[in-house]
Amino acid sequence: MIKIYTDTNYLKPEFRKIIFPLLLDVHFTKSALALDHFLLVETIETCDVVILPVAVNYYYKSKKKAALHQFIDSALAKNKKVWVYTAGDYGITFRKDVTVFRLGGFASKLTKNEAILPSFVTDVYTTLFSHQWEPVAKSITPQIGFVGQANKSIFKLIKEFVLHIKLSFLKLFNVSLGDSQSFYPSSFKRYQILKKLQDSDQISTNFILRKLYRAGVKTEDEKQHTTFEFFKNIETNLYTVCIRGAGNFSVRLYETLMMGRIPIIINSDMKLPLEEYINWKNHVVFTDAKNLVNDIVTFHNTHSEERLLFIQQENRKLMLGMFQRVNYFKAFYTFKNEF
Incomplete structure (x- = not known):
């Protein structure tokens, strides 16, 4: 079980669209899969990883950079791993000793702490198509x-x-x-x-x-x-x-x-x-x-x-x-x- 700590003040419906992606499953939908592997804990001392609750973009737009850095620095001071999420097509380079999840970026410019998120797409064989998946055969030309x-x-x-x-x-x-x-x-x-x-x-x-x-x-x-x-x-x-x-x-x-x-x-x-x-x-x-x-x-x-x-x-x-x-x-x- 991976124990996570976050600022629960942001675990509200109005922040759902900008919430750290994993928190959708752990808190909002409470999926069985999420709860089998992740546990929200109440104290930072007992966690395995600290998660910034909403996208970095929010703190920049809302002029809450001080709160952003205070939250991160307090976790780093306790030698905790910190995960943050930067949303949008371009992403925001965020140079602190944390893991930054982003959708894209340039490999030659990204730091070792920046991780690429896959797009979590829906399986159309459960929503759009009524038939089962099958592979296609090799043709003479591609x-x-x-x-x-x-x-x-x-x-x-x-x-x-x-x-x-x-x-x-x-x-x-x-x-x-x-x-x-x-x-x-x-x-x-x-x-x-x-x-x-x-x-x-x-x-x-x-x-x-x-x-x-x-x-x-x-x-x-x-x-x-x-x-x-x-x-x-x-x-x-x-x-x-x-x-x-x-x-x-x-x-x-x-x-x-x-x-x-x-x-x-x-x-x-x-x-x-x-x-x-x-x-x-x-x-x-x-x-x-x-x-x-x-x-x-x-x-x-x-x-x-x-x-x-x-x-x-x-x-x-x-x-x-x-x-x-x-x-x-x-x-x-x-x-x-x-x-």
Whole structure:
């Protein structure tokens, strides 16, 4: 049983959206799995790990930095491990002797104390689809899918650049939170990658390209239709292209793993969850814009159908197991304390 201590003044409904993710299960939903492995204790002296109750962003926005540092420093003074969470696409670099959980960031810039959170996605085989999961067979050429926003419009490119300048300006004056990064026109970059794949006669593509996010849906029926279309595309194809968005991470990566298919990750200096303990080369195809086609074809041709079926099973197993929220934090704690 892992004993955790936090500031219980924040364990209220109004803080639920910004609560440290594990506390959703331990306090709000009180899931059986969480309560089997984690216990909230009343005193800091009796805990194994201290958790900052809400995202770091809250303390910055609410001008409560003093309270933030006081809470952390009091835990460190007692030689306690401290976990904090920084939310948002960009994350906030937080240089204290604590573990910082964040969605993304640049591997070359992150410290050893910064840990990447997987996206805790829902299993659509229990919500959206009425049939059971099955792997797909190996085809002669790699069958690659993608559904999402990809736009070659110069107007869109200029719009993204203007938004980047605006955001950089707001960050300069501390109006907007999050680490700074260079200009990355995600929609335009996606189009370039996908076009290169479409133009190759060594690859079969099954792409649905959107000019707007979620095809600009406005009604609940439209949302359900595009959601079904998105996941059906992943299910149909052995591979799915996973490219970063505004932040340097891809939710699609975890959705593809959950669907028991093989993600193709386009290099963007991305760090993956628990990569010190997980051999990600056994789960995904790593490539970049320059070697895109060759890397995919080589991977496909050098893996037998039996091996590709095994990878699909292991990817789904990873998401249903270690990358469920409670299991992730339990695994993280165990790895850090036993290895």
